[in-house]
Amino acid sequence: MNLATINRTASTSLSHIRREEEIEQENIALSRLLTRNWKAGDVYAPHDLTGAEARKWRKRTRPTTDAFDALSINPLSLYKNFSVMSEYMTEMGRIRHSDSTGLRPVNQRKIAKAIRRAIALGLMPSVHKHPEFIKVATEGRRVNTGGIYAALPSTTRGQPTPLSTDAKGERIAYASNKSIFLRSIDHPAISTQYTQHTAATTVAKFAPSGFYCASGDASGIVRVWDCSPNGSGTTKGEYAIISGRINDIAWDGDSQRIIAVGDGKQRFGHCITADSGNTVGEISGHSAQVNAVSIRQQRPLRAATAGDDKNLVFYHGAPFKFNGIPGRGKHTNFVYGVAFSPDGNHLLSVGGDKKVYVYDGKTGDVKSEIVDNVEGHKGSIFGVSWSQDSKHFVTCSADRTVKTWDVEAGKVTHTWSFGDAVNVSDQQVGVVWPAGRSDGLLISLSLSGDLNYLYTGSSKPTKILSGHQKNITAMTSSGESESSTLWTGSYEGRLCSWDAASGDAETIEGDGHTNIISGLAATLSGQHPRIYSVGWDDSLRTVDVGARTFTGKPTQLSSQPKALTCTSDSLVVVAQLESVIVYKDGEEDGELPLKSTPTSLASTAGTVAIGSQDSSLRLFSVVPGKAPKQTGVVERVSATPLTAISFSQDGSMVAVGTAAGKIYVYKIRTGVTGLVTETASLELVTDRWSAHTGKITCIAWNPEGTGAVSGSLDTNIFAWSLKEPGKRVKETNAHKEGVNGIVWLGDTVYSTGADATVKKWRIKIA
Numbered sequence: 107m108n109l110a111t112i113n114r115t116a117s118t119s120l121s122h123i124r125r126e127e128e129i130e131q132e133n134i135a136l137s138r139l140l141t142r143n144w145k146a147g148d149v150y151a152p153h154d155l156t157g158a159e160a161r162k163w164r165k166r167t168r169p170t171t172d173a174f175d176a177l178s179i180n181p182l183s184l185y186k187n188f189s190v191m192s193e194y195m196t197e198m199g200r201i202r203h204s205d206s207t208g209l210r211p212v213n214q215r216k217i218a219k220a221i222r223r224a225i226a227l228g229l230m231p232s233v234h235k236h237p238e239f240i241k242v243a244t245e246g247r248r249v250n251t252g253g254i255y256a257a258l259p260s261t262t263r264g265q266p267t268p269l270s271t272d273a274k275g276e277r278i279a280y281a282s283n284k285s286i287f288l289r290s291i292d293h294p295a296i297s298t299q300y301t302q303h304t305a306a307t308t309v310a311k312f313a314p315s316g317f318y319c320a321s322g323d324a325s326g327i328v329r330v331w332d333c334s335p336n337g338s339g340t341t342k343g344e345y346a347i348i349s350g351r352i353n354d355i356a357w358d359g360d361s362q363r364i365i366a367v368g369d370g371k372q373r374f375g376h377c378i379t380a381d382s383g384n385t386v387g388e389i390s391g392h393s394a395q396v397n398a399v400s401i402r403q404q405r406p407l408r409a410a411t412a413g414d415d416k417n418l419v420f421y422h423g424a425p426f427k428f429n430g431i432p433g434r435g436k437h438t439n440f441v442y443g444v445a446f447s448p449d450g451n452h453l454l455s456v457g458g459d460k461k462v463y464v465y466d467g468k469t470g471d472v473k474s475e476i477v478d479n480v481e482g483h484k485g486s487i488f489g490v491s492w493s494q495d496s497k498h499f500v501t502c503s504a505d506r507t508v509k510t511w512d513v514e515a516g517k518v519t520h521t522w523s524f525g526d527a528v529n530v531s532d533q534q535v536g537v538v539w540p541a542g543r544s545d546g547l548l549i550s551l552s553l554s555g556d557l558n559y560l561y562t563g564s565s566k567p568t569k570i571l572s573g574h575q576k577n578i579t580a581m582t583s584s585g586e587s588e589s590s591t592l593w594t595g596s597y598e599g600r601l602c603s604w605d606a607a608s609g610d611a612e613t614i615e616g617d618g619h620t621n622i623i624s625g626l627a628a629t630l631s632g633q634h635p636r637i638y639s640v641g642w643d644d645s646l647r648t649v650d651v652g653a654r655t656f657t658g659k660p661t662q663l664s665s666q667p668k669a670l671t672c673t674s675d676s677l678v679v680v681a682q683l684e685s686v687i688v689y690k691d692g693e694e695d696g697e698l699p700l701k702s703t704p705t706s707l708a709s710t711a712g713t714v715a716i717g718s719q720d721s722s723l724r725l726f727s728v729v730p731g732k733a734p735k736q737t738g739v740v741e742r743v744s745a746t747p748l749t750a751i752s753f754s755q756d757g758s759m760v761a762v763g764t765a766a767g768k769i770y771v772y773k774i775r776t777g778v779t780g781l782v783t784e785t786a787s788l789e790l791v792t793d794r795w796s797a798h799t800g801k802i803t804c805i806a807w808n809p810e811g812t813g814a815v816s817g818s819l820d821t822n823i824f825a826w827s828l829k830e831p832g833k834r835v836k837e838t839n840a841h842k843e844g845v846n847g848i849v850w851l852g853d854t855v856y857s858t859g860a861d862a863t864v865k866k867w868r869i870k871i872a
Contacts, residue, residue, distance in 0.1 A: 172208055257283060257574055284842055285300060286300040311356065322353075329343070342381065347375070369396075377426045387421065391431060397414065400446045412444040416440065418433060418463075443457070447496040462501065500539050510562065524567075537550045547561060554575075595626055618656055624670070636648050637651060641667070646680060702720035721743045743762055744764045747765045752807055765801045
């Protein structure tokens with residue numbers, strides 16, 4: 107074949123390919139112009155329409171005709187057709203906006219009515235979840251939230267911490283870690299947790315209506331969300347206010363406008379509408395971060411901000427605009443608090459210079475400085491709040507006092523002092539005077555995070571809400587299930603006891619840990635039950651359960667402790683970096699020989715189980731005065747280290763969790779139930795407990811020994827059954843940023859996590 111023939115053949119093949127492409131394009135174009143022969147009774151979804159059929163109703167402007175006109179069908183007759191309904195519904199089963207559907211108003215109303223009719227009959231596509239369906243599904247779950255024992259507010263030394271209460275004086279709102287808590291004032295064990303922030307939260311404020319809450323975080327984001335008592339906590343809006351920490355938020359009297367201020371780069375605050383985030387003014391006049399903001403609840407609207415530039419800036423609104431800096435130079439240090447009186451006649455400012463100034467609420471003019479040289483504050487004033495009658499106000503200070511004042515007389519009327527000795531943790535960094543109450547209650551916040559309930563008839567707090575501010579890193583329990591006490595240790599070294607039924611917490615006093623508490627264990631033997639704790643200050647400490655105090659001298663450990671357990675003979679076993687040491691009465695009593703680094707511990711009676719970095723599981727018999735003896739071993743449980751171990755209550759089963767999120771259950775074959783005295787065999791019962799996606803941090807068996815619950819760094823809690831090992835009951839996102847501890851008492855499971863909360867769950871397993 108010559109060259110000409112080859113070129114001619116190639117050209118012919120190319121022409122053939124091009125012709126086929128042209129024919130395909132022509133067919134596509136023709137298909138767009140086709141109309142179908144619709145038959146009576148045929149039902150088609152809008153996405154089945156051809157281009158010619160759909161062209162008229164795809165316009166974004168208000169149409170004169172639409173798909174239903176073109177097809178001559180009535181939406182009300184098609185409400186049972188899922189494909190038609192889904193084209194016009196949102197994910198939550200609501201009608202889409204007419205800009206999206208392209209329907210005429212009459213057909214928009216018809217399809218909305220059709221969707222409501224389908225919802226009422228329960229005729230919904232399986233891919234959609236309507237709130238009513240979610241409610242029904244939730245009622246049928248076998249994991250039910252029994253309550254949240256909330257974390258304490260996050261505080262920073264030398265910085266005010268805003269508090270807020272609703273209009274009825276029933277709930278208090280505050281920020282803690284990356285969550286917002288709404289807590290009942292009269293029943294503190296009842297609380298709601300909002301977890302949608304991705305950065306550390308800094309402030310939460312109720313709207314005057316009580317139906318919404320605005321919260322800010324360290325990244326400059328403000329979220330507005332449903333906080334009604336029976337609400338779902340749905341986020342209404344998320345708005346980027348500044349490129350830095352939000353320090354304070356204020357609502358107007360109509361619950362429509364928000365001013366958020368803080369430490370930004372381009373600006374120090376912004377004014378927006380709560381429902382859409384549209385701008386309704388600007389914050390200007392400051393040269394440093396703004397610490398506080400307040401809006402006058404009456405018209406004409408006024409606003410005031412206070413900052414580190416020692417100035418109070420006054421605004422007229424709405425829209426809010428700069429009006430002036432009244433009393434320029436009056437404050438000689440940072441201004442920490444500002445508040446309009448409920449009647450709108452007065453405005454107060456307080457600061458680090460220990461001064462209190464009164465301004466006219468409408469004009470912003472300085473009226474006077476309130477000075478009480480005898481009873482006044484001796485330290486920086488961090489917060490201020492008004493009484494309902496606008497005749498009195500309350501302030502809190504770094505001098506560890508909270509004071510009420512008469513605004514007309516300019517004198518202190520009552521003082522509460524905290525701490526008998528100078529203690530930084532007793533500084534008062536926040537205060538609120540709840541509206542809507544007739545008992546005169548005030549609530550102040552200590553730097554330690556404690557919330558103090560104050561009444562003018564008493565010189566001391568009538569109630570103190572204690573708990574944790576930081577990540578809870580260890581948990582155990584003591585006592586019978588009906589009257590159990592929970593014990594929790596946290597990242598900053600605080601140890602607390604909790605009444606499991608009521609949720610009341612008490613901080614353990616005495617010479618405690620100065621760093622992370624990595625393990626807790628309880629012993630009930632003898633007349634004096636004890637709680638043992640180990641921490642990253644490399645110490646073993648003892649707590650007297652009855653006195654609720656640390657007792658005796660701490661035992662110094664040779665290295666950083668990883669885990670802790672206690673035998674029935676009150677022997678304390680501590681896993682350290684390279685060894686496992688047994689202690690009796692604070693003195694070393696033996697060492698368990700290991701070939702690998704220990705990672706987890708558990709005990710039942712006189713048997714101790716040790717998990718290691720090499721994924722081996724070893725059982726030791728530990729008896730006072732005798733050398734520990736290895737009685738059972740599984741050389742390699744899995745390919746990853748063992749991170750959690752738990753014995754069933756009768757000691758016949760042991761569950762082992764791994765760093766990969768899988769749990770293995772072994773049955774202990776031995777002649778003496780619950781006490782391994784001779785060589786024991788470990789028989790694998792199941793390896794199908796494997797739904798976690800992160801490291802297993804804790805496992806707890808139910809009292810019957812038929813199943814267990816587990817917690818993980820993936821934030822989830824799973825309940826497992828030996829009868830049906832392939833099934834599980836789950837609670838996703840149980841603790842924000844991870845679950846760290848779990849115990850099963852009676853029919854209730856208690857868990858702790860990185861969100862510093864203790865949560866109750868009602869769990870039923872097969």
